[in-house]
Amino acid sequence: MRDITLRDVAELAGVSPRTVSNVVNGYAQVAPATREKVERAIAELGYRPNVLARNLANGRSGQIAVVVPYLDTPYFAELLQAIIPAARKGGYNVLIDQTDGDRQHEGELIGRGSRGFLFDGMIISPLGLSQQDLTVRDLALPLVVLGERVSDGTFDHVGIDDIAASTDAVTHLISLGRRRIAAIGDQPYATGEAAQLRTRGFRAAHAAAGLPVDESLIISTARFNRIDGVTAMAALLDREDPPDAVFCYSDLVASGAIHTIVERGLRIPEDIAIIGYDDIEDGRYSHPTISTISPDKTAIAQLAVERLIMRIGSPGPVPGVELLAEHRLIPRQSTLGRAAP
Amino acid sequence: MRDITLRDVAELAGVSPRTVSNVVNGYAQVAPATREKVERAIAELGYRPNVLARNLANGRSGQIAVVVPYLDTPYFAELLQAIIPAARKGGYNVLIDQTDGDRQHEGELIGRGSRGFLFDGMIISPLGLSQQDLTVRDLALPLVVLGERVSDGTFDHVGIDDIAASTDAVTHLISLGRRRIAAIGDQPYATGEAAQLRTRGFRAAHAAAGLPVDESLIISTARFNRIDGVTAMAALLDREDPPDAVFCYSDLVASGAIHTIVERGLRIPEDIAIIGYDDIEDGRYSHPTISTISPDKTAIAQLAVERLIMRIGSPGPVPGVELLAEHRLIPRQSTLGRAAP
DNA sequence: GTGAAAGCGCTAACAC
DNA sequence: GTGTTAGCGCTTTCAC
Numbered sequence: 001m002r003d004i005t006l007r008d009v010a011e012l013a014g015v016s017p018r019t020v021s022n023v024v025n026g027y028a029q030v031a032p033a034t035r036e037k038v039e040r041a042i043a044e045l046g047y048r049p050n051v052l053a054r055n056l057a058n059g060r061s062g063q064i065a066v067v068v069p070y071l072d073t074p075y076f077a078e079l080l081q082a083i084i085p086a087a088r089k090g091g092y093n094v095l096i097d098q099t100d101g102d103r104q105h106e107g108e109l110i111g112r113g114s115r116g117f118l119f120d121g122m123i124i125s126p127l128g129l130s131q132q133d134l135t136v137r138d139l140a141l142p143l144v145v146l147g148e149r150v151s152d153g154t155f156d157h158v159g160i161d162d163i164a165a166s167t168d169a170v171t172h173l174i175s176l177g178r179r180r181i182a183a184i185g186d187q188p189y190a191t192g193e194a195a196q197l198r199t200r201g202f203r204a205a206h207a208a209a210g211l212p213v214d215e216s217l218i219i220s221t222a223r224f225n226r227i228d229g230v231t232a233m234a235a236l237l238d239r240e241d242p243p244d245a246v247f248c249y250s251d252l253v254a255s256g257a258i259h260t261i262v263e264r265g266l267r268i269p270e271d272i273a274i275i276g277y278d279d280i281e282d283g284r285y286s287h288p289t290i291s292t293i294s295p296d297k298t299a300i301a302q303l304a305v306e307r308l309i310m311r312i313g314s315p316g317p318v319p320g321v322e323l324l325a326e327h328r329l330i331p332r333q334s335t336l337g338r339a340a341p
Numbered sequence: 342m343r344d345i346t347l348r349d350v351a352e353l354a355g356v357s358p359r360t361v362s363n364v365v366n367g368y369a370q371v372a373p374a375t376r377e378k379v380e381r382a383i384a385e386l387g388y389r390p391n392v393l394a395r396n397l398a399n400g401r402s403g404q405i406a407v408v409v410p411y412l413d414t415p416y417f418a419e420l421l422q423a424i425i426p427a428a429r430k431g432g433y434n435v436l437i438d439q440t441d442g443d444r445q446h447e448g449e450l451i452g453r454g455s456r457g458f459l460f461d462g463m464i465i466s467p468l469g470l471s472q473q474d475l476t477v478r479d480l481a482l483p484l485v486v487l488g489e490r491v492s493d494g495t496f497d498h499v500g501i502d503d504i505a506a507s508t509d510a511v512t513h514l515i516s517l518g519r520r521r522i523a524a525i526g527d528q529p530y531a532t533g534e535a536a537q538l539r540t541r542g543f544r545a546a547h548a549a550a551g552l553p554v555d556e557s558l559i560i561s562t563a564r565f566n567r568i569d570g571v572t573a574m575a576a577l578l579d580r581e582d583p584p585d586a587v588f589c590y591s592d593l594v595a596s597g598a599i600h601t602i603v604e605r606g607l608r609i610p611e612d613i614a615i616i617g618y619d620d621i622e623d624g625r626y627s628h629p630t631i632s633t634i635s636p637d638k639t640a641i642a643q644l645a646v647e648r649l650i651m652r653i654g655s656p657g658p659v660p661g662v663e664l665l666a667e668h669r670l671i672p673r674q675s676t677l678g679r680a681a682p
Numbered sequence: 683g684t685g686a687a688a689g690c691g692c693t694a695a696c697a698c
Numbered sequence: 699g700t701g702t703t704a705g706c707g708c709t710t711t712c713a714c
Contacts, residue, residue: 034700056690072421081411081413094436094438095436098422285596
């Protein structure tokens with residue numbers, strides 16, 4: 001059985017396709033009597049507009065792509081959870097893609113651009129792409145970048161003030177009397193900008209407190225996953241002079257680090273205090289609960305979507321801006337001990 | 342600047358659109374010389390086919406919708422992580438939707454069906470929809486259901502054998518000598534079928550061991566989240582005769598239950614053993630690590646996508662089938678103690 | 683093997 | 699206010 005088209009409705013209602021279109025889209029004025037007729041015909045036939053055809057005619061797809069490295073990373077999952085309703089409110093569907101942090105895959109997506117007409121714009125949290133890659137991409141694609149710092153002015157970036165947030169985290173540790181503070185998660189290469197910002201905050205907090213930084217306590221990791229925390233923490237504990245506190249660049253890393261510490265029979269925070277980053281739900285229920293930096297994810301999602309939609313709607317090129325969401329320090333048991341929530 | 346169309350390519354190459362289309366899609370035979378010309382023209386113009394137009398002409402969208410209640414629930418996030426590559430391999434993009442378990446929203450999606458042509462089929466993990474709702478849906482929509490049991494034969498269902506898996510979990514607890522075993526997560530109403538299956542497994546294990554079931558130890562919860570575990574566990578611990586083991590219907594519930602137990606100063610598993618369900622990554626790193634039932638998520642994703650694509654490709658109605666993926670019991674510290682992984 | 687032309691279903695000038 | 703009609707860019711039947 002063929003699908004019911006707008007033309008069928010028009011015929012049944014005894015009007016032209018134009019009128020049906022007007023009714024469906026609420027355009028222009030339609031005489032109440034006509035509208036009534038058309039609506040009855042629609043109901044009778046069970047007509048539903050073909051979105052594809054509409055989009056083709058409109059030259060837009062009504063979809064935005066959201067690209068993250070891993071869907072099962074709680075931080076991204078929580079972010080997505082916030083992005084979807086925001087997009088829907090703006091009239092967009094969300095097409096999700098996952099790149100495994102693969103630079104080539106990310107590059108393809110960003111290069112293919114809107115030309116495929118599959119999506120009108122893209123929100124991406126790149127892992128493998130360097131600033132360079134982002135700069136040379138298809139400029140026609142409305143783009144909002146999350147989680148990496150931008151210098152280029154052709155796209156927008158939404159995030160929190162990583163340096164300030166990291167400084168807050170480390171200052172918190174210092175204020176608790178910790179003096180040998182390690183950092184897990186540095187990424188001293190082109191694609192590790194976000195990590196490097198955190199390292200800068202780490203240094204800034206030390207400087208502000210007049211404390212020296214022990215470079216050997218800054219541990220690089222390939223990713224921000226639990227396993228990275230496990231490995232790095234093990235290395236730290238194998239030293240003769242282990243740290244008395246650790247700033248982890250994600251809550252997952254913190255979770256892994258805690259796992260290792262507990263396994264070795266050490267106490268948190270008595271022996272080692274831990275602070276993470278991201279405020280994933282996990283950290284609110286783990287044992288101990290994880291002190292962390294909480295970025296306002298709802299705000300990030302909101303800002304990103306709004307900005308993207310605005311960009312999609314603008315005819316000419318729009319200068320790229322840096323949008324910052326709030327963050328706050330949430331001390332929990334991993335730094336304060338049992339008394340804390 | 343206008344977009345480059347297939348027609349432009351045809352003109353530049355001095356051939357007809359038909360031929361360009363043939364080249365692009367690898368259809369039919371094209372004379373090598375012609376193909377060469379066309380390819381050069383494509384490259385020169387930077388032509389990329391408009392997916393929307395192609396889809397409209399083809400009468401398919403090339404997208405499948407995946408609908409889950411919550412994206413930030415680790416189980417769904419991990420499942421999605423597996424579904425996306427499987428779909429991509431089958432030539433489909435994934436459109437994600439999130440319903441918050443809202444029955445109406447789920448109903449709309451499932452009712453709108455493929456008629457909008459936005460997606461060719463749907464994989465849904467319903468929370469609010471009853472069997473009834475699923476049965477009266479738009480029958481034209483190729484549908485694969487996850488996580489709920491089906492009786493109706495008009496759509497497919499992919500899952501694991503919940504009864505067997507739950508029996509395994511509880512039998513494990515019994516084999517460790519536990520006798521007062523609680524269950525957290527029952528949902529004794531129309532939309533709680535999955536939960537009820539687990540309760541049946543809970544009973545079956547008791548029956549097999551010749552043990553009576555203390556009905557008051559079966560706790561209902563609205564959801565399978567951490568907070569549900571927290572609340573239910575608190576209630577259990579407030580009793581005069583708390584259980585010595587708990588079967589939680591999800592790892593999140595287990596995580597919440599553990600949180601409460603630890604907070605009260607009790608030991609796991611010495612005082613209370615805990616087993617969960619889902620095998621989310623979290624449980625492999627939490628403290629203690631969580632014994633669980635591990636469904637083969639990759640297989641579930643694979644089966645669901647394959648079946649859906651098959652269904653999309655079939656002209657007539659396809660009878661609904663029940664597809665089962667493997668599961669296995671993974672004992673960890675929350676039942677075995679420190680010695681375990 | 684390639685060309686001409688008729689749609690796919692909808693939108694939006696442009697008339698009346 | 700409503701009808702007519704020409705596309706949106708691609709696929710594909712039918713000839714040649």
